[in-house]
Amino acid sequence: MADPESRSVLKLTLASASVVWYAVLWSVGIIGCVAARKRYRLRPRSPLASAPASAVPGVSILRPLKGLDTNLYENLESTFTQEYANYEIFFCVDDEDDQALTVVRDLMAKYPNVTAHIAIRNGATVGVNPKVNNLMTAYHQAAHDILWVLDSNVMVDPGTLARSVDILNPPPNAPHPPRRRIGVVHHVPYAWVTKHTLGSRVEEAFLNTNHAKMYIAINTVAVDSCVVGKSCLYRKSDLERVDGSLKPIPNADAGGFQPGERGLAAFGRFLAEDNMIASALWHELGLRHDLSCDVAKNAVGNMSLMDYIARRIRWVRVRKRMVLAATLVEPLTESVLVGCLASLGLRYLLGIPPWLFLPVHFLVWLFVDMDVFASLAGHPVPASMRWQFLSAWAARELMALPIWFMAIVGSEVEWRGKRYEVMQNGEVKKASDGRGGVTGWLLRWGRKNTDYYEPLETRQ
Known part of the structure; x- marks a missing residue:
């Protein structure tokens, strides 16, 4: 003793x-x-919002869909109303009978001047992650190098894309250029409740306070990758060089790439593919991440308390x-x-x-x-x-x-x-x-x- x-x-x-x-x-x-306070209480309009299509980088927006999520019409409509002159939208589904396509076709008819496509998976499988499988057809068909992957239960403000491209692709005369090239621009999840159940209220309180506080702090200090992929922009050309091994590429600055399978298909083996993609770009290519001043508005529907608990358990086990x-x-x-x-x-x-x-x-x-x-x-x-x-x-x-x-x-x-x-x-x-x-x-x-x-x- x-x-x-x-x-x-x-x-x-x-x-x-x-x-x-x-x-x-x-x-x-x-x-x-x-x-x-500094980032989100003032959201200035980007100069790209009023620039012609020839003056801004093209963006391909990929939205994976599965059935009728809460607020689906308004969530998808928010991509049609972006203040940006050069983008296309892909709505990704497993099959042509998906209920979400009724909403998609209504919106395509409402906004005929927006370039929008329906991308049907047709059985293509690259891994166990259903979201990655769902995205593969659009990934191959995308006309632009910049990809914006946006979950179906997320709504964004009209200026989000322009402000995000400002960060991912800063102009040569930017006043404060980053020391390392930005590889991912992401948006902090912000929950808003459509059905006032106990689980949805607890989810709202978690995402909008403690989770957001720690998420923003970690990304401000930026000692390592920390990304929740509700809404992420990155370059396809960067993704095609990494494989999720998180092993640094020795000649990354000279255009080096990993051997073997690379690109989105390589991340089909992960459940949290969004986090792994961001980590791969950080560790394998030496790129950095940044948050824009926008949030990913996450519509939370009729969630029970046990739904909330199951959701938290799932992601703790993945992070473990x-x-x-x-x-x-x-x-x-x-x-x-x-x-x-x-x-x-x-x-x-x-x-x-x-x-x-x-x-x-x-x-x-x-x-x-x-x-x-x-x-x-x-x-x-x-x-x-x-x-x-x-x-x-x-x-x-x-x-x-x-x-x-x-x-x-x-x-x-x-x-x-x-x-x-x-x-x-x-x-x-x-x-x-x-x-x-x-x-x-x-x-x-x-x-x-x-x-x-x-x-x-x-x-x-």
């Missing part, structure tokens, strides 16, 4: 470490909050296989656990009682999160919805650690009604016929739908 002096040293070390980590985490949170160290540290970035640890450390070091520290901790944490929400939304949480939002925020904070524990012990996930086993580096394979044990039963119980989004009636 350790002597009293050794125990005292250990307590002092742990207490000091908890307070230092608390300060570090708050520094990251403040970076995210301040960066959100891709970035294990960051995933293991994740609980120490949450307000409840880090607040409790810091309160114990401060009581030991300074004699501050937890009953005094913790209320201040949660109030300040909430204030910062609400400020991030206001930056992304352009307004504070409406007064009529404030208590519902605060309740959802509190529920999210309290559930974070239990969800992490459920996620960390398994490797199977369910996505779009299919089950996968996540393997090393985020690759996936079809799961066996088992039902995932007790955790799988808990996740299936109480869920409204496997896609997490409420279908819309087809418009006439």
